[in-house]
Amino acid sequence: MASWQKRFFADSGLRYAVMLHDLAMVWLCWQLLFAARYAMLENAPALPLFSLDVLAVVALQSVAFWKVGLYRGLWRFASVADLINIFKASFVGLLAIVVVFSYRRLEGIPISVLVVYPFALSALLGTPRLLYRAWKDYQNVQSDARARRVLVLGAGQAAESLIKDLRRSGDYEPVGVLDDSTHLRGANLHGIPILGALDDVASVAKETDAKLLVIAIPTLDAAGMQRVVGLCESTGLPFRTVPKLADILEGSSLPGQLKEVAIEDLLGRKPILPDWELIRGWLRGRTVLVTGGGGSIGSELCRQVARHGATRIVVLEISELLMINIQAELRRSFPDLHVHGVLGDCGDPAVVRHALSSFKPDTVFHAAAYKQVPLLEEQLREAVRNNTLATECVATACVESGVENFVFISTDKAVDPANALGASKRYAEMICQSLNKRSPTTRFVTVRFGNVLGSVGSVVPMFREQIRTGGPITVTHPDVSRYFMTIPEACLLILQAAASSSRGAIYMLDMGEPVFIRHLAEQMIRLAGKVPGVDISIVYTGLRAGEKLHESLFYDDENCQPTAHPKVLEAGVREFSPELVLSNVAVLRRAIASYDIEVMRAILSTTIPEFQPVVEHAARSATAKIVQFPTKEAGRNH
Known part of the structure; x- marks a missing residue:
């Protein structure tokens, strides 16, 4: 006999035993109530063990047990809810007895017996169940001395x-x-x-x-x-x-x-409470296109846009695998959502024009970008091509197609840029603000945020892997700090800003205080049950190419202002020449075609005067107030 058959017959046998127990309790309850009623009478009638009345009562009560669903619960987990069910079944049984025996006006059945019956039966049925559960709980504790x-x-x-x-x-x-x-x-x-x-x-x-x-x-x-x-x-x-x-x-x-x-539990802030009515009202019924829709930020944007009312999502993605994964997830999680994919480079004008003309999106979220600082220092051409010119390509196509909203995903590294990533992103911001002034239909919005926890290539997954392999953890500098936020938090900010923003604005989340990376590393080691410097060592490797000690959120002259949302800040538009920004795009494209790195550097420096190499920039890096995670010593002082 198969094991499942043995379990089936064992469970069935136990259930029948419980049913027999309950019917026996009905019989016992009825007999005891009659015995108590006639105990004080001298000429008390004899009480037969079985009679037609007793059998009728047992039968009626068994139907009540079945109707109420008394045998869906297990004695092992008997609770107040089960006791309530028992009393309900007892009361239903009483009503059935009264109805059935009303043909003879309840002759031979004392009213006192009927009044007490549901309470007495509930006690007789509930007590064994509670005692059994208490016994099993005690047995579990006693049977495992190693608990x-x-x-x-x-x-x-x-x-x-x-x-x-x-x-x-x-x-x-x-x-x-x-x-x-x-x-x-x-x-x-x-x-x-x-x-x-x-x-x-x-x-x-x-x-x-x-x-x-x-x-x-x-x-x-x-x-x-x-x-x-x-x-x-x-x-x-x-x-x-x-x-x-x-x-x-x-x-x-x-x-x-x-x-x-998890380290996310320590880095996260109080949950952002966006204006859901505003976001859902803005997204409801829209067609949304997300470039880089398979990446960390892009995929979460797709999920949240789908969750809050969009009817169609178009994913523009260059990676086959990421495209397949996000499309499958969206179709599985949102069966009523229309999901489309366009495989290609968002820097290719033909690809972008095809996506816009085929699906006519109302809103475009431009999340596609390269973002690894040290790598891009050696790959300036790709940083400019993918982060700057691809942004101009998508933005210009949106203006030509009459797209209502273009939301550009930027970074805090675009403030006082000291590396190729920051400079290419800052140039893209300036392109969006320049086009916003020229476009009568498309509304441009830029959203900046800091490091995203859990994104591909970020420091937290890298530290986790280093801890898993036994270390060491590599930190660039003892004093380096960064702002952090979670992916869902970043995407909520994007939606909130996009739904409520003014034209050409740049928005940033109030990200709290920056965090020492070395303290982050120490905390992750301790959360893994290890001792920093003993089980896992920390090695300082020196700042990498293009890295700053501390990041900033705004330029000094951007005059950031609060918005209607307490966690969203708005930066003012800085003074620059839109004509110079847009005219230099053509020069950059020629430099890209000829792989002329020196021309690219010259254009970035001319258009973004504050762009300085990290060596020069480090001397004027603003001091930051740093959040220190709790240490063992700090814990003892609490």
């Missing part, structure tokens, strides 16, 4: 669910709870005592002999998570966290799953 002792941080709903899951698993034993709410001190959470505040984690962990810490506060913002992680690190114990609700809904985490604290 890992867990100290839970947080006493909210997440902690309550966590404690239940830990007990059911049998692999963990919750030994205490910590929470900063003073009114909870001394209370119990499912029998587990609340032993103090989060600051007491080191002493309480030692007293309870905890072997694992679990952070059960999914609503913590980045600052709060940094503090709690610092406290956990001060104990020297491993720690985990419960997933956030958003992660569960998106399918990236499972309910009750313990996961490692």
Whole structure:
């Protein structure tokens, strides 16, 4: 007999046993109620063990059990919901008994028996279930003496669910709870005592002999998570966290799953709350084209545009694999969405004209770009061709086709550019602002942001891989800092800015404070359960070609202003000559055709006077206020 057949018959046998138990309890309840009713009478009638009335009551109650669905639950996980179901079934059975026996006006059935019946039957059915569950819980704890002792941080709903899951698993034993709410001190959470505040984690962990810490506060913002992680690190114990609700809904985490604290949890800020009504009203029914739609930013833009109302998305992508992946994902996740792909280079005028004329998009998001600073220092031609001239190619075609909105994805490296990436992106910004002044129909919007966590080639995936292989982690300079944001956060900013912006504006997210890269590396080592400098070493390799110590978000004379959204800032248009910018495009194209690097450098320097080599620029790099991640020493001071 196959294993599935054995399980089927075993489960069926157990279910029938439970049904027989419940019917026996109905019989017993009816007999006991009659016995109690007549116990005080001298001439009490004899009570037969079985009669037609008793059989009718058992039959009627069994139908009520089936109708209410009493046997969908398991005794092992009996809960309040099951008790409510039992009482409901008992009450339905009482109504059936009253209706059936009403033909003889309930002769022979005392009213007192009927009144007490549903309560007594519920007690007889519910008590064995609760006792069985309690016994199994106790048995699980006792049967595994090696259960890992867990100290839970947080006493909210997440902690309550966590404690239940830990007990059911049998692999963990919750030994205490910590929470900063003073009114909870001394209370119990499912029998587990609340032993103090989060600051007491080191002493309480030692007293309870905890072997694992679990952070059960999914609503913590980045600052709060940094503090709690610092406290956990001060104990020297491993720690985990419960997933956030958003992660569960998106399918990236499972309910009750313990996961490692990710660096994104420490770098992220409070979630951006965009004007959803504005964004959805703007996107609803639109056809949207995304260049570089298979890349990190482009693919997330496609997801969010699809999620918020666009009816058709056109992906312009040069990579076959990325094109296949994003198209398949969009069609799987959004069955009603019309998804089209154009394979080709967005710097090819014929490709761009074909895409625009074939699908007539209302809005174009230009996300295609090269973005690796050291590599592009040696590849100036490709930086200019792909970042500057391809932008001009798409933007000009949009003007000619009458596209309503052109949204250009830029970078903070375009501010006081010190490398090929920054200069090529700054020139592209100036092209967009120049065309905006000439175009009566197309609205140009530029969005700048800093480093994106998890994007291809970014520092976080590189550090993860270096940690996985045992190190060392390579950091360019002890004092280098960068701004960081998540991919979804960046794309929300883009949509918010595009939906509400004025013509020709440049927007930037309020990205908080920059972060020391060496502290980022140290924190990622500790999150992996290693000790910086002991298990994984950090090697400083020196600034690479084109790199600055600190990035800026705006030029000093851009006079950034707040917008209607508290996290979005708007930069004013700087003074420059649109005629010079656009006329030099033709010169750049000739230099590209002849591979004349010197002409390209001269054009960039002439058009962007602030463009300086990194050696000259480093001397005037602004000092930045740096966010320091919690260290073990910092955790002990909390």
